[in-house]
Amino acid sequence: MIDKGKLTVLAITPDAEYDDWLNHKYPDNWMTGFDKNHEIYDKRLYDIQYLPSLYLLDKSKRVLLKEANFSRLINYFARDSYNIKQK
Numbered sequence: 271m272i273d274k275g276k277l278t279v280l281a282i283t284p285d286a287e288y289d290d291w292l293n294h295k296y297p298d299n300w301m302t303g304f305d306k307n308h309e310i311y312d313k314r315l316y317d318i319q320y321l322p323s324l325y326l327l328d329k330s331k332r333v334l335l336k337e338a339n340f341s342r343l344i345n346y347f348a349r350d351s352y353n354i355k356q357k
Contacts, residue, residue, distance in 0.1 A: 271347070272299050284310040284318060 271277035279300040283291045291304045310316055316325065317336075324343055326335035335346055 282310070284308070285321070 272279060279297075280303065281296055281300050282303045282305060283294075284305045285308075286294075286304075288304060288306065291302075296302050305311075310318065316323070319337060324335070324338045324340070325333055326338060326343060326346065328334055335343060338346070
């Protein structure tokens with residue numbers, strides 16, 4: 271999905287040390303970011319209960335899945351793919 275341009279992965283680190291984040295290796299096709307001002311927690315932008323947290327957003331940045339695990343995410347995509355084929 272990433273290679274076809276249908277999915278963008280954005281990995282944001284809300285609470286790690288900056289040097290640790292710089293040294294961490296993410297896949298080349300992911301966008302990455304670091305919350306140096308701690309706004310995610312301070313402004314309560316997302317209710318992150320544990321890390322890593324997976325959120326699925328649509329093109330309008332509306333949250334479709336919150337605090338999803340990998341299995342739930344895959345099931346969502348499988349269901350969505352099935353619904354698209356049925357139309």
